[in-house]
Amino acid sequence: MTAWTRKLLPAATLLAMTFAFTLHLRNAEAWRGGYGGGSFRGGVFDEGYRGGEAYAGPRETEAVEGPRGGEAMEGPRGGEAIQGPGGNAAVRGPQGNVAIGDRAPVLPAGANRVVISGQTYFVYGRVYYMPFYYGGEITYVVVENPHD
Amino acid sequence: MKFRLSFLALAALSLSIAVASAAQAQNSAPPDTNKVLQGMCDYLNSLKQFSYQAEVSYDAPEADGQSVQYDFDMVTYVHRPDRLRVDAKGDGIDKQFFFNGRTITLYDRKAKMYAPMDVPPDIEGALERANKDFALRVALADLASPKLCDHLAKAREGARVLGVSHVRGVASHHLVLDRKDIRVQVWIETGAKPLPRKVLITDKNLPGSQEWIAYLTQWNIAPKLNDPLFTFVPPSGAERIQFLPVKNSTPSKPEGSPAKNGDKK
Numbered sequence: 001m002t003a004w005t006r007k008l009l010p011a012a013t014l015l016a017m018t019f020a021f022t023l024h025l026r027n028a029e030a031w032r033g034g035y036g037g038g039s040f041r042g043g044v045f046d047e048g049y050r051g052g053e054a055y056a057g058p059r060e061t062e063a064v065e066g067p068r069g070g071e072a073m074e075g076p077r078g079g080e081a082i083q084g085p086g087g088n089a090a091v092r093g094p095q096g097n098v099a100i101g102d103r104a105p106v107l108p109a110g111a112n113r114v115v116i117s118g119q120t121y122f123v124y125g126r127v128y129y130m131p132f133y134y135g136g137e138i139t140y141v142v143v144e145n146p147h148d
Numbered sequence: 149m150k151f152r153l154s155f156l157a158l159a160a161l162s163l164s165i166a167v168a169s170a171a172q173a174q175n176s177a178p179p180d181t182n183k184v185l186q187g188m189c190d191y192l193n194s195l196k197q198f199s200y201q202a203e204v205s206y207d208a209p210e211a212d213g214q215s216v217q218y219d220f221d222m223v224t225y226v227h228r229p230d231r232l233r234v235d236a237k238g239d240g241i242d243k244q245f246f247f248n249g250r251t252i253t254l255y256d257r258k259a260k261m262y263a264p265m266d267v268p269p270d271i272e273g274a275l276e277r278a279n280k281d282f283a284l285r286v287a288l289a290d291l292a293s294p295k296l297c298d299h300l301a302k303a304r305e306g307a308r309v310l311g312v313s314h315v316r317g318v319a320s321h322h323l324v325l326d327r328k329d330i331r332v333q334v335w336i337e338t339g340a341k342p343l344p345r346k347v348l349i350t351d352k353n354l355p356g357s358q359e360w361i362a363y364l365t366q367w368n369i370a371p372k373l374n375d376p377l378f379t380f381v382p383p384s385g386a387e388r389i390q391f392l393p394v395k396n397s398t399p400s401k402p403e404g405s406p407a408k409n410g411d412k413k
Contacts, residue, residue, distance in 0.1 A: 034218070035241055037206050037360040038287035038347060040299040040332070041279045103392075120387055132392040133263045135283040136243065138256055139392070 035136045098127055102142040103134060116146045181307040184321045185334075188342045189297035197373050199225045200343075201366040202288060204238070207358040215356050222362075225371065226292040229270050231378040234286050245286050246380040247274050253380035254284065260386045282391040288362060291344065300334075303327045312338060315345040316363065329353055343367050 111124040122129040122140060129140040192198070202222040207215040220238020225231075230249035236242070242257040249269050255262040265282060267274035272293045278284040290299050306326040313322040313335060320335035321342075335346035349360040382388070 034206060034220075035236055035243055035287055036285040038202075038204065038349065038362055039279075039285035040290040040296070040302075041275065041285055120389075131259075131261060131387075131389045133254055133261075133282070133284070133389060134392045136254065136286065138259050138261055138389075141392070 098142050100142055100144055103139045104129065104142075105137065105139055107140050119146070121146065178309045178311065179321065181309050181323060184309060184323060184336055184342070185300060185307075185325075186297055188334075188336045188344060189300075191342045192291060192296065193294050195226075195228070195369050197225075197227045197369075197371055199223070199366075199368045199371045199373070200364050202362045202364050204236075204287060204360070204362045206360040207356070209354060209356065209358060213355055215358060222287060224288065224292070225373050225377060226271075227373045227378065228292075229294075230274075231373070231375070232271050232274070232289065232292050233378050234289055236287065244380070245289070246378055247271065248375070248378040248380075251380075252278055252284075254391075255380060255386070260383070261389050262380065262382060262386055263389050263391050264380075265391050281393055281395075283394050284391065288347065288364075300325060300332070316365065318345050320345045341367075341369070 107122050107129060108124040111122040111129065114121050114123055120131065121143070122131070126145065128143050128145050130143045132139055132141055200223075202224070203219070204222060205217050205219045207217055209215050218239035220236050220241045222234060222236045224235075225233045230247070232245070232247040234245040236244075237257075244255045244257065246253040246255070247267070250266065251264050252267050252274055253262055253264045265278065265284075267277045272295050275286075275289055275293060278286075290296055293299065304325055304327055306324075308324050310322040310324060312319055314320065315335045319338045321338060323334045323336065325332040325334065329352055331350045331352060333346075333348040333350075334344055337343045337345055344364055346364065347360075347362045351358045
């Protein structure tokens with residue numbers, strides 16, 4: 001094995017592992033089990049709801065509480081910096097950067113429910129979430145601070 | 149005379165054996181796949197009302213590449229042409245779906261949140277709008293659609309009948325329908341009531357061949373279904389939210405919320 005091979009092998013292995021894991025996550029998102037799983041309508045198990053968007057279902061591999069409540073609940077994407085669907089400016093959140101428009105299948109532990117002008121929000125730190133149905137699942141979307 | 153009687157008896161025996169063999173050969177010939185499928189669709193379409201229960205299990209992939217299996221039970225009520233209700237309860241699921249001819253309402257009993265959507269006044273139109281505009285699909289709800297066979301035929305690359313199997317004691321044709329991405333297996337009751345008895349969907353793209361399985365039981369082809377069954381009445385404390393439309397996943401500021409200072413719009 002040459003010196004160059006020895007140097008490149010760990011990087012190549014890491015790259016391959018990253019690719020494989022990313023592929024697995026994408027596939028995991030593509031699989032739609034549960035309530036919407038047994039539909040014969042177009043795209044029964046198509047590429048997520050809208051093709052490759054970063055949507056984590058209720059039992060996906062991201063930090064989501066399991067159906068029986070046995071898994072650790074963690075904030076949306078564990079504080080990972082992500083970009084919203086429309087490339088919106090990031091908002092500094094309590095667990096990292098979240099952006100207006102980001103969707104999370106669960107709320108950060110400790111988020112509080114508040115009602116402002118008749119609309120329910122969940123607030124954690126300075127980040128406001130609004131509940132929606134996205135497909136058949138409730139999802140929490142990061143919205144602008146209604147007080148701003 | 150004796151010889152003639154023996155000859156006749158032998159001839160009759162040969163004839164009966166030949167007839168029986170022909171009948172057996174005819175019985176063992178696999179039925180036409182499309183005819184079996186169409187028979188199920190036509191029979192379901194002929195029912196003005198029906199209800200059934202389903203026991204569902206499905207695989208959920210985990211990060212390590214392995215799967216775990218979850219379960220839930222469903223009860224479905226259909227009143228053609230414009231009423232549908234699906235209740236589902238089990239692992240992580242406690243939902244009710246209502247369609248009353250004007251509105252679809254989805255209610256999550258655990259979260260106590262519901263959302264309505266205006267839809268066309270028929271089951272197929274309502275399900276199609278829910279799917280296209282809001283990505284809402286409900287397990288096995290397509291059995292209530294008059295276009296069920298069209299949906300089953302979409303992108304189909306192959307179909308065959310494997311033979312007659314028994315699903316929980318009910319003799320059923322075992323059909324395999326292949327698409328590029330999934331394989332759908334359907335077990336359809338033999339005889340005069342070709343009802344679906346089992347549905348198995350396998351994802352071909354995922355490692356481990358993730359499966360979604362439903363056993364359909366307690367079929368009632370003449371239930372008494374009243375209108376209130378299909379209309380959602382918000383329970384005390386239930387909160388109304390909205391469906392996020394497929395074409396615009398970033399919600400605008402909700403109606404009635406305070407205006408943002410300095411908002412130019």
